[in-house]
Structure formats: C-alpha cells, structure tokens
Amino acid sequence: MNIIGELFGYIAGICTAICFLPQTLQTIRTKNVDGLSLLSYIIYCTGLISWILYGLYIHSLQMLIFNGIGLVFGGIILYMIIRRQK
Amino acid sequence: MNIIGELFGYIAGICTAICFLPQTLQTIRTKNVDGLSLLSYIIYCTGLISWILYGLYIHSLQMLIFNGIGLVFGGIILYMIIRRQK
Structure with missing residues (x-):
C-alpha cells in the first residue's frame, strides 16, 4: 500500500497543479467568462x-x-473574470 | 506560528471544500456551461x-x-457539463 498510497498523493498533487490549465486556455481563447463564478474563483485562489x-x-x-502552479492558472482565470465583469 | 500555521490549514481545507459551491449554484440557476472546461472538471474531480x-x-x-465535500460540487458541475454537451 505504501507505493500505491504515495502514488495517489502524486496524482492528486499533479491534478491540483494542472486542473485549471484547460479552463485557462479555453477562457483565453473564447474570452467567454459568463458561465464562470467570480466568488468560486476568489475562494479557490484563497484556498x-x-x-x-x-x-x-x-x-x-x-x-x-503543486499549489503554486495551480494558483497561476486560478489567478489568470480570476483576473479575466474581474476584467470582463467591469 | 503553530496556531497560525494550523489556521492556514483549516482555511485551506474549508476553501477546498466549498470553493465550487457558488459555481454549482450559478450553473444550476443559469444552466450556462458554455464557458466551463470539461477537461478541467475531469482533472479536478480526479484530483x-x-x-x-x-x-x-x-x-x-x-x-x-474537505475533499469529499469538494467532490460533491465538482461532480455536480461535471455532470451538468457532460449532460449539456450531449
């Protein structure tokens, strides 16, 4: 279980880091932030x-x-939501 | 630093749990999933x-x-994206 347990930790960490990379790319490409929740991204980045x-x-x-990389993507999305909602 | 350090851990955990509650409510209300990245929510839920x-x-x-609560909201959003994209 040791190696498998550690493996889950690494998979989890990598997912935390990159999960909002596709969202970032999609939002940059489409500039569509209508469906995105400002409050959710504020809480997400605070987390x-x-x-x-x-x-x-x-x-x-x-x-x-892991969290630093995630914050880059979360921060970009948050910035785009705030900029578009002005 | 002990208490402050632990406090950051609890704030982080609570944010992890509830960050996509507002997104869930917004998406249920508006049914607008156009701006949401399917791949991001797949990776997010996997994480x-x-x-x-x-x-x-x-x-x-x-x-x-903390992660179980987060998964409820992430799972609802993922379900709505998949359902709407069919």
Whole structure:
C-alpha cells in the first residue's frame, strides 16, 4: 500500500497543479467568462494561497509547487473574470 | 506560528471544500456551461478522488471530509457539463 498510497498523493498533487490549465486556455481563447463564478474563483485562489502558506508552515516543497502552479492558472482565470465583469 | 500555521490549514481545507459551491449554484440557476472546461472538471474531480484515496492512506479524516465535500460540487458541475454537451 505504501507505493500505491504515495502514488495517489502524486496524482492528486499533479491534478491540483494542472486542473485549471484547460479552463485557462479555453477562457483565453473564447474570452467567454459568463458561465464562470467570480466568488468560486476568489475562494479557490484563497484556498491555494492558504495551502501555500500551510506548505511553508510544514516545510513541504511539493505542496508549495503543486499549489503554486495551480494558483497561476486560478489567478489568470480570476483576473479575466474581474476584467470582463467591469 | 503553530496556531497560525494550523489556521492556514483549516482555511485551506474549508476553501477546498466549498470553493465550487457558488459555481454549482450559478450553473444550476443559469444552466450556462458554455464557458466551463470539461477537461478541467475531469482533472479536478480526479484530483479530489486521489486526495480522498491519499487521505485514506494517511488516515486523515479532515482530508476525506474537505475533499469529499469538494467532490460533491465538482461532480455536480461535471455532470451538468457532460449532460449539456450531449
């Protein structure tokens, strides 16, 4: 179970990092943010920032990297929602 | 730093759990899934399932709860995207 357990951790971390890459590319391409929830992306980015701060607290480089990459995509989407809603 | 560090962990966990609640409500209300990326929600839900399995592996009840709640909302959004795209 050890290796499989660790594997799930890595799959989970990679998914956390890249899950909103396709959404970012789609939103940049289509500029369609109508269906996206501003509040959800505010909470999502707040969560990622909190995970990064928690990662610093527990000295987890992996947590910093995975959530840092995720924050780049979440931040881009959040920026586009705010810009289009003005 | 101990209490503040733990606090970041709880804020992060709560954000993970509820971040896509507003998105879920908005998508149910508007039925507008045009701007939502199917692939992103597939990866997002895969990540949450992996975190749940990892939570079982490290015996973390909090990880199970936070990601389990998140998966409910992510799963509803994913279901609506798939249904509308048929």
